[in-house]
Amino acid sequence: MQELMKSNDVDYIIIDSEKLLNETEEGLSRVIGIVDNLRSFSRVDEEAEKGEVDIHKCIDSTLKIIESKIKYNCNIVKDYGESITVKGEAGKLNQVFMNLLVNASQAIDDQGEIRIKTEVRDNKAIIKISDTGKGIEDKHLETIFDPFFTTKKVGEGxxxxxSIVYGVIEEHCGKISVSSQVGVGTTFKIVLPSFVS
Ligand SMILES: Nc1ncnc2c1ncn2[C@@H]1O[C@H](COP(=O)(O)OP(=O)(O)OP(=O)(O)O)[C@@H](O)[C@H]1O
Ligand SMILES: [Mg+2]
Structure with missing residues (x-):
């Protein structure tokens, strides 16, 4: 029996399997966290109807999804004002923030900052996403919202x-505008009717 245990490395298997099971458990907890974030991001548990959407929650859950990808070269600064509720579809608004934040991070070559500023003024929610990236040339400012307009390499964008962002904001009776300076950065400003209960 002892010989058999030795020849099959049973001691090692016992020690190693404890380590393996611990790592598996840790891995599973991470999978649970990722799936939770994806569910809250896509709102699969909710009906895709217009409801009351907490804008800060939307931005935070989007940030959680992309943070691991962008945290190395982007310092993310949140400058949130009072809490904002709008009438809309959380899944679609998440997509808006995702697209804007990914663009901002792609515009930053080395190291930069992405600032998210929110405020409510005259029952309107104002959300500004600014980056210190490479900026947009004047001649492109008119066309950036057009479908298929990209300055990125084939396969990158x-x-x-x-264009999705524009459509969703329009659907939510809002407006989006952009200001940019080459070499300094870009700010996208979204104005949405804010919900007053
Ligand atoms: N924050 C930004 N800074 C600099 N340029 C930007 C920024 N956001 C958008 N752009 C410019 O606008 C173009 C269009 O952006 P859009 O998000 O529609 O497409 P994309 O990022 O190129 O591709 P996709 O989003 O489909 O992967 C970009 O290619 C880029 O030139
Ligand atoms: Mg993009």
Missing amino acids: TGLGL
């Missing part, structure tokens, strides 16, 4: 991100 489809040019659909901002």
